[in-house]
Amino acid sequence: MNAGAGLLRAIDEPSPAELGPDFTGMLERLGGPAILRVAGRDRRRCRLVVTLLHGNEPSGAAAVHAWLRERRVPPAVDAAFVIASVSAALLAPRFTHRLLPGTRDLNRCFLGPFDDASGELAAAILAAIEAARPECVVDIHNNTGRNPPYAIGTGLDRPRLRLAALFAHRYIHSELRIGSLMEAAATAPCITVECGRAGDPESVGVAQRGIERLLASDDIEAIPADGLDILHSMVRVRARDGLRLAVSDARHPDADLTVTHDIDRHNFERLAADTVLGWVEPEAGWPVEAHDATGRDRSRDLFYVDGDGHLRARGSWIPIMMTTDPVIARQDCLFYVVEPLTHPT
Ligand SMILES: [Zn+2]
Incomplete structure (x- = not known):
């Protein structure tokens, strides 16, 4: 294995003792980032699952643990599981830290720079993928708002759509460059x-059923990619840097931007024009930015602030990944805006 992959502890054919009784026990035994490998019927091919890039998103690790504990037959091909932010996940209170305090968001580090702790781990994961030469890679996350399960990818090609169909009925085509693994x-x-949401058993079920299908199939090219709703990701909406942000059912007195507390019920729905999304303090200035894949700020095409300080939707559009977690909203983004793709290429 490439020297850069050394940050990942490699465990071949993990035993029940190494896995522990539950996935928390597995993470305690791992103690840090790891790659778990299982031999398949066809040793010439490999499929690779990455999970726990974010420490507060444990459903993928729980599903990997369940798959490893419950499997009775070898997978169709070799399987490798990268479990990444184990330290952030185990930091008390457990599964509440997206990243270790003082470090960069690991899933924003895959395009470099690679010279700090998160960058080095990102480089080690890329080196492990390169060394494993997998025929596909699936990176499993949770999100914090109410969303149906969905997949995201950088292309509209059959191989990606097939992988998506193993896990979800919705696929987001994204050309945004944010430094995530899939880029x-x-x-x-x-x-x-x-x-789905962290802590919801159904989210583990979605991940586990997808992993099971991914690893049981002799030929992933035989998986149908039909029936997916395909959406195109347009912009990533963030609060402007330095704004005081709150989530509440009314204007928060100490916030520059208050986001409505039930904003996430609109995920994957077409918002009616003029929908109220929050409240803005008059002195705070323009509250949001919304960059598209070319780097252009589209926020004034998508929002306006009315005379009473309401932040409203300009026109009708579809938000996804709206979060009501102010920490995530500040660390990452408020939501993304997508458009249905009517003519997939
Ligand atoms: Zn995540």
Whole structure:
């Protein structure tokens, strides 16, 4: 294995003792980032699952643990599981830290720079993928708002759509460059799966059923990619840097921008024009930015602030990944805006 992959502890054919009774026990035994490998019927091929890039998104690790504990027959091909932010996940209170305090968001580090702790781990994961030469890569996450399961990828090609169909009925085509794994894993088709909310047993079920299908199939090219709703990701909406942000059912007295507390019920719905999304303090100035894949700020095409300080939707559009977690909203973004793709190429 490439020297850069040394940050990942490699465990071949993990035993029940190494896995522990539950996935928390598995993470305690791992103690840090790891790659778990299982031999398949066809040793010439490999499929690779990455999860726990974010420490507060444990459903993928729980599903990997369940798959490893419950499997009775070898997978169709070799399987490898990268479990990444184990330290952030185990930091008390457990599964509440997206990243270790003082570090960069690991899933924003895959395009470099690679010279700090998160960058080095990102480089080690890329090196492990390169060494494994997988025929596909699936990166499993949770999100914090109410969303159905969906997959995201950088292309509209059949291999990515097939992978998406293993896990979800919705696929987001994204050309945004934010440094996530799927943008950097160039040697094999790679998708991100958002399997639902952390802590919801159904999210583990989505991940586990998807992993089971991924690893049981002799030929992933035989998986049908039909019936997916395909959406195109347009922009990433963030609060402007330095704004005081709150989530509430009324204007918060100490916030520059208050986001409505039930904003996430609109995920994957077409918002009616003029929908109220929050409140803005008059002195705070323009509250949001919304960059598209070309880097252009589209926020004034998508929002306006009315005379009473309401932040409203300009026109009708579809938000996804709206979060009501102010920490995530500040660390990452408020939501993305997508459009249905009517003519997939
Ligand atoms: Zn995530």
